[in-house]
Amino acid sequence: MKILSNPFFLFLIMITVLFLLRILLFKTGLIYTAKKLWRSIEDCFHVYQFFKVPEFNENMQENNLYYKVSLYITSLTSIEDSDYTNLFTGKKQNDIVLRLDHNQTIDDDFLGARVSWINQNQEKGSKNFVLKIRRADKRRILRPYLQHIHTVSDEVEQRNYRDLKLHMNIEDDSNHEKKCWRSIPFNHPSTFDTISMEPDLKNKVKSDLESFLKAKQYYQRLGRAWKRSFLLYGPSGTGKSSFVAAMANFLHYDIYDIDLSKVKANSDLKSLLLQTTSKALVLIEDLDRYLMDKSTAVSLSSLFNFMDGIWSSCCAEERIMVFTMNNKDLVEPAVLRPGRIDVHLHFPLCDFSSFKSLASSYLRVKDHKLFSQVEEIFQTGASLSPAEIGELMIANRNSPSRALKSVITALQTDGDGRGTLNIGQLSVKGLAEPVGGVLSGEGVYSVKDFKKLYGLWRMKNNKKSTPFDSTLVRKHG
Ligand SMILES: Nc1ncnc2c1ncn2[C@@H]1O[C@H](COP(=O)(O)OP(=O)(O)OP(=O)(O)O)[C@@H](O)[C@H]1O
Ligand SMILES: [Mg+2]
Known part of the structure; x- marks a missing residue:
């Protein structure tokens, strides 16, 4: 008892208790419960205002602010503290992007005021972000805060380069x-x-x-x-x-x-x-x-x-x-x-110059002894589409000579089905068994068959059209 009356020991005990309490709170995670409790007590003394940012407007047009807010939220470090966060792979290798899960809340500080965002998902499938802001802070920070969101989201967009979408x-x-x-x-x-x-x-x-x-x-x-x-x-x-x-x-x-x-x-x-x-x-x-x-x-x-x-x-x-x-x-x-x-x-069938460009990108061949033969055949008016020539090159990409020979054969028959290609020249991936009527003879594809195989057998219009006679009809500005 005497010890307790000694202020030095009392101080030492208090320090030890506080230290143990700190360890207990942080090690067990009780600190988060304490913070939440404190927050709800604090909330009782404030009046809040809510601002909804819906994904679509009444005409079902996309609301650009929704997109900006979603980018902004992704950039907040506090997203890591949210109870439930989704992890996605980013654009760059090893990049991981955090996104707030449905109906989760994230806090943000701006000009000394605390605001929260709720990622609200409604039953009908509509999505909104809801901004919760203290009424007392609203006048002071709302406009600058929205401006800040615009600036940050623009920066994030520039940094990440927005993912493109295909809408159907x-x-x-x-x-x-x-x-x-x-x-x-x-x-x-x-x-x-x-x-x-x-x-x-x-x-x-x-x-x-x-x-x-x-x-x-x-x-x-x-x-x-x-x-x-x-x-x-x-x-x-x-x-x-x-x-x-x-x-x-x-x-x-x-x-x-x-x-x-x-x-x-x-x-x-x-x-x-x-x-x-x-x-x-x-x-x-x-x-x-x-x-x-x-x-x-x-x-x-x-x-x-x-x-x-x-x-x-x-x-x-x-x-x-x-x-x-x-x-x-x-x-x-x-x-x-x-x-x-x-x-x-105008997108025409291949001529010799587009053939060379295809050979350069598909086979990495800029010149070849067979090129003169290919050129001669083009001069006779024979032609195939870049898709057809491209497929022949892909199938024979390990051997440029074989690829060029197969293009020559295909050009000579000009797709009328007379010529044949050796099946050994084709690597047909993903086809477990021959498509109806595609195999002709013993391991031999005809050009026509080859086209069918790649889904390229279509009506050809403008077969003898002039190569790339495209014209920019009018230039503005
Ligand atoms: N000019 C070209 N340069 C490079 N590759 C080409 C070219 N034309 C076609 N290809 C290749 O051929 C394939 C088919 O091309 P694409 O689907 O763009 O043709 P399309 O003109 O749209 O045909 P369709 O009229 O049948 O829709 C693609 O894989 C593409 O890479
Ligand atoms: Mg097309």
Whole structure:
């Protein structure tokens, strides 16, 4: 008892108790329970205000602020302290990205005030971020805080380079939310460097796209929607779809791929456009087929409104529209008039120079003794699509001579099925057994069979079309 009356020992005991308490709190994690308790006590003395940031607005257009907040939250270090966090692999190897799980809360400090974000998921599938802020702090920090979110999310976006998405229109009558698009990540590896195309033309397209991006004021001054339309036309397998992917990667735009057969009314086409974001590449593939078969419920006048950008006035800006066709001669000229389509790009079958470019990228061969023979055959007018030649090269990539010989054989028969390729030359991956009627003879593929095998046997229009006679119809700016 005497000891307790000694202030020095009393002090020592207190220090020891506090030290043990600290160990107990931190080692057992009780500190978090204590913090939560303290927080709920504190909360009783404050009045809060809530701000909801929904993923979509009432027209089901994406809310850009939602995207910015999600980027901002990912950048907060306090996300590691959240009770439940999702881990995803990032863009770079070994990169791990943390994302808040549904209905989890994360705290943030700004100008000495504490705010919280709740990642709210509602039953109907709608997603919101909810900002919880003390009423006392609101006036002082709300605006600067939102500005801060913009700045940080822009920085994060620049650092990480936003993931691209491919959006496809949905045809679902039970879709109560009237959501028109379903999205998946877009990771197509195609770039302008991987497309074999006349270099001059490629550069023209690139600079056309670049000057489009900078031309906001110019379009405004002209009173035109800030959009540019491209028509890519040519036979099957000449790289039109790959070129669209290359455009999206170059611009860093999401692709909105419209399947017209799923559009059930003119108003649906309008809703589709309304629900695209800015920096969008809106794509309609095989437009000639829809127009000729009349396999869409969309009327020509609605299609024209869509193409002319009249509807664009009510939605986000910066839009590239791309239409692909096999044959533009079969389409009504009104569809292709200037303004509706700004740039026409022809994708022809291979000529010798595009063959060389394919050989360089697929086989890493810049010159070869067989090239002169290949050139002679091209001069006779024989040709194949880049897809067909590319596949022959991929199949024989370990032996450039064999690859070139197989291209020569294919060119000589010009795809009419007379020539044969040795099965030993082909490495057909992923096909457990021959597709109906593909194998002909003992281990021998005909060129025709080969095409079937790769799904390349299509109607070929413009077979003798001039190679890459593409013209940029009009240059803006
Ligand atoms: N010009 C090209 N340069 C490089 N590769 C090409 C080229 N054209 C086609 N290919 C290759 O051929 C394959 C098919 O090409 P793609 O799907 O882009 O053709 P397409 O013109 O869209 O055909 P379709 O009219 O049948 O849709 C792709 O794997 C692509 O890499
Ligand atoms: Mg295509």
